[in-house]
Amino acid sequence: MSNVIVCFKWVKAEDDLRIDPATLAVDLSKAKGKISDYDRNAIEAARIASESAGSETIALTFGSNDAKTALKDALSRGPKQAFWVNDVSAENADGFVTANMLAAAIRKIGSYSLIVCGEGAADTYAHQVGPRIGALLDIPVISFVKEMRIEGSRLYAVRKLEDSLEQVEADLPAVVTVLPEINPAPIPGLKAVLEGGKKPVTEFKIQDLDLEDGDTSRKTDVVSFKGCSMSRKKILINEGDAKEKVTALVAALKKEGVL
């Protein structure tokens, strides 16, 4: 079997976002980057899949200069090498542009049998990129994957739907978008981290990719980006004995419509 390519996104850590309570403006300037949480599970899923099939895992990302740290991190999680489409436009690309970039990079990488993506990115959670890559490469897409297994050139997967599990099969090459529960994402150990720093990274610029006119123009525009700030009701129940307090609490919860 040939390469397993795992796509990951470098996002802003949500804990570091600052929201101005008055204007709800979001300040990203102090936020550090991280590999999108679900993509960490995806990287491990790719590693396990390629290990079982005796092939190589390749990590791929579309990111700005900021994503440089991401590559080391990703490589310490198992992939043998990484490819990086480096362009600032990554910072506000939509699923359309991102999928175009990644698909073009995948074509350039050439041989692949499985493409693994996280089900959604930690920041936008748009579920766009995996399915779009599948469409661009004209190969099957299996989404919401919670289990998968490769036998020869066939992929067996379990999809987790709202109230049921669906077993599906497809011929490779294929794209899977995986749920975080597919497997844990272990924290890399010392040796893995040291090796990660030494593995090869290939950088592509947009000009290096075979793209068509319009491939780099977004299909969706973000009109506004605002924080969501919950104002608390600040109800304090501290009168009476325990029984009275509980009664008051239950009454208050009922009044709010939560019970």
Next chain:
Amino acid sequence: MSGEDKFDVIIIGAGPAGTACAYTLAKEGKNVLVIERGTAAGSKNVTGGRFYTYALDLVEPGLWEDAALERKVTHEQIMMMAGEQSITIDYSNPAFNKSGEMPQSFTILRAVFDEWFASKAEEQGAVIACGIKVDGLIEEAGRITGVKAGGDEMFADLVIAADGVNSMIARQAGLVPELSDKTIGVGVKEIIELPAKTIEERFHLKSGEGASLLMLGCTEGIHGGGFLYTNNESISLGCVFTPSEAASHGRQVHDIFQDLKMHPSIYPLIEGGKTVEYGAHLVREEGYRGIPKKLYRDGLMVIGEAAGFVLNIGYTIRGIDLAIVSGVAAARAVISGKNPGPAYFEELNNIKLLPSMKAVDGYFDLLEIHRLYETYPKVASGVFNKMYSISGETPVSIKKGIWGVLKDNKVSLWQLVKDGIRGYRSI
């Protein structure tokens, strides 16, 4: 063991000590690995927040110009508090900040500074592995030969413990005893964000200038004190307490700290600010006499606060600069190629670290005077109260007033003389 798994030096901890050591060694071509448990250097580190610049110049002349520093300290302040009253002394000396020269001291934020410093060591060729905790040392025939982390083992000619105040590594190696609750302080600290302009107005600073304020009498009599440093767009405010006393005091350290924030002399300085970080950390209090007898054994060296290199002398806390200096001394010892143990001590003396700490050793005795933390701030405020209370009534003479204040605070002449002599001797 393969070549891949072996370094010249493994340093545990990417605090100022470990990073300074790594920088210096890597610059001389040594193959250095720094292992840091935080996800990034500085991510977990709590400090007060002022730094004496000379130390960076020892690492590399001019390095400070590019450093992630906040404001240069132009105002040194001491505040004595008694209840709602306070007395502040503000000292400024332009000679500390002559234009065109290296300013003497800066306020810093460790999360920013440590990460910058680690990136500089990386530029010199050091390998920094973050997000990994060293679990223990590897010992072979009485010699330390490497470290264990998770399931991995990594070997080196020399391991350097730069793992900070409560060094598990130095303890494990039998070099440093268990910390005693009488010789350490517990620090709590908040970083409170405010616009640069607001900070400059409230502290009467020009752009880029900063204040360092230490407080006495804000710990309800517990051995300790408060500190406040102005950063570019935030204020670091905290308090250090002796834990054994705090435990028997009856009130939570955190609550005493909250009261400090609400003090009429402090609240106006932080009003409207937003707390963005809260942290607690230990700090050694013993100074010179707290330095362990042995800082080296075959294959292992101890640097920074792990080795006791901190000075808490009431008007300032110095740990970051001393950590850096000790890291440079250790690196120089390694580079010299001499017998590392003696060479390290020689370098610690050459670089003036041990002599500087010895020179102020007596402060520990001064700070042991208990009346410093409540009684004397009260006495001083009492005297000022007498001086400044004007009501039209016939005042008592200042002399008489002072006696009255001493009596109110149950301080005898004998105690005053004794503390005076003790204080004088200790400095």
